[in-house]
Amino acid sequence: MALPSIYSFLVFVSFLVSVSHSIPFIVIHGIGDQCSNRGVNKFTQQLSSFSGAEGYCVEIGNGSWDSWFLPLKKQTEIVCEKVKQMKELKQGYNIVGLSQGNLIGRGVVEFCEGGPPVKNLISLGGPHAGTASVPLCGSGIFCVLADQLIKGEVYSSYIQEHLAPSGYLKLPNAIPDYLDKCRFLPDLNNEIPAKRNSTYKERFSSLQNLVLIMFEHDSVLIPKETSWFGYYPDGYFNPVLPPQSTQLYIEDWIGLRTLDEAGKVHFISVPGKHLGISESDMKKHIVPYLKDQTSLEDSINKARFRIQGVNQKVIQSNRMEVEPSSSPLLDGSLSYSWPAPFNTFIGDLIGINEEKST
Numbered sequence: 001m002a003l004p005s006i007y008s009f010l011v012f013v014s015f016l017v018s019v020s021h022s023i024p025f026i027v028i029h030g031i032g033d034q035c036s037n038r039g040v041n042k043f044t045q046q047l048s049s050f051s052g053a054e055g056y057c058v059e060i061g062n063g064s065w066d067s068w069f070l071p072l073k074k075q076t077e078i079v080c081e082k083v084k085q086m087k088e089l090k091q092g093y094n095i096v097g098l099s100q101g102n103l104i105g106r107g108v109v110e111f112c113e114g115g116p117p118v119k120n121l122i123s124l125g126g127p128h129a130g131t132a133s134v135p136l137c138g139s140g141i142f143c144v145l146a147d148q149l150i151k152g153e154v155y156s157s158y159i160q161e162h163l164a165p166s167g168y169l170k171l172p173n174a175i176p177d178y179l180d181k182c183r184f185l186p187d188l189n190n191e192i193p194a195k196r197n198s199t200y201k202e203r204f205s206s207l208q209n210l211v212l213i214m215f216e217h218d219s220v221l222i223p224k225e226t227s228w229f230g231y232y233p234d235g236y237f238n239p240v241l242p243p244q245s246t247q248l249y250i251e252d253w254i255g256l257r258t259l260d261e262a263g264k265v266h267f268i269s270v271p272g273k274h275l276g277i278s279e280s281d282m283k284k285h286i287v288p289y290l291k292d293q294t295s296l297e298d299s300i301n302k303a304r305f306r307i308q309g310v311n312q313k314v315i316q317s318n319r320m321e322v323e324p325s326s327s328p329l330l331d332g333s334l335s336y337s338w339p340a341p342f343n344t345f346i347g348d349l350i351g352i353n354e355e356k357s358t
């Protein structure tokens with residue numbers, strides 16, 4: 001008598017398993033970018049069609065502008081609120097971060113109180129250990145002055161409150177100032193001995209996978225190894241320490257070492273400029289972590305998703321014919337050119353404007 005009911009229970013369970021599919025992922029874009037831009041939009045769609053997982057680009061405020069001028073703590077709070085409200089993410093989700101978006105993504109993992117669980121964090125060109133240079137402006141006198149100004153004032157509260165990248169600009173020759181006044185990265189990396197928070201470490205080390213993708217020809221992040229948590233020693237601009245030789249790793253401030261020793265950190269190097277990832281590298285290094293990692297019972301679903309993927313691909317290639325473009329999918333250098341309002345912002349600070357100076 002009991003047998004049939006056990007049997008039907010098993011059937012029911014395996015039914016549940018077979019309809020469950022890949023958990024969703026979110027994409028957090030980089031500075032100067034926004035979800036409605038062709039590059040990020042297409043990137044999200046492609047990942048979704050290659051993996052069979054639902055993907056959402058999560059916008060912060062009005063996009064491009066706010067990515068420059070809202071402090072990263074604020075940007076992280078916004079994403080934290082959004083992911084809490086997205087019912088789709090309740091059972092857990094993956095984060096794909098682009099450049100600056102990785103620090104926000106990691107902020108969500110470490111700081112977001114009561115958010116849905118993050119399983120895999122896939123980072124493309126993330127300034128995880130900081131960056132020693134202001135995002136590119138150019139070489140005109142205006143840019144040289146602006147660069148000097150930002151370097152001189154980057155840890156002032158005014159810049160910290162008004163310029164997102166100041167939250168992760170880590171000048172090796174100004175470490176005491178950085179630790180004292182930089183308002184984002186020192187917390188995120190648990191760098192300040194008196195403020196180290198074991199909760200951040202616990203949350204970060206509970207990731208299932210951390211995929212760190214570095215671009216071999218990245219000239220936006222200085223040094224490019226920051227994508228792997230490698231950085232300069234305090235006080236010096238060389239050599240670049242590999243991640244395993246940094247204090248953050250050795251003393252395991254955030255659990256990077258714990259994750260690595262458990263085989264959960266994947267250090268990947270791909271050819272290309274900042275964010276210039278190829279479709280085949282997307283398939284090789286990102287898609288496997290977005291795919292359902294459960295079981296054989298899912299093969300039917302996978303087949304269904306594959307068909308769906310093919311359809312989407314056809315639609316996409318149609319659209320691309322309509323809108324031919326030879327520019328790379330995600331052009332980091334483009335994203336990093338200074339927007340006009342930013343030039344005005346800097347111009348006001350130094351009391352000149354670009355028209356006069358060039």
Ligand SMILES: *[C@@H]1O[C@H](CO)[C@@H](O)[C@H](O)[C@H]1NC(C)=O
Pocket residue numbers: 061062065066
């Ligand atoms: C974006 O929002 C900010 C306030 O967060 C506002 O100052 C700015 O003008 C807006 N920019 C655009 C292009 O809408």
Ligand SMILES: *[C@@H]1O[C@H](CO)[C@@H](O)[C@H](O)[C@H]1NC(C)=O
Pocket residue numbers: 111113196197198199200
């Ligand atoms: C660590 O962070 C958690 C979560 O944000 C917070 O509740 C806790 O008070 C912090 N602990 C310390 C010692 O600052």
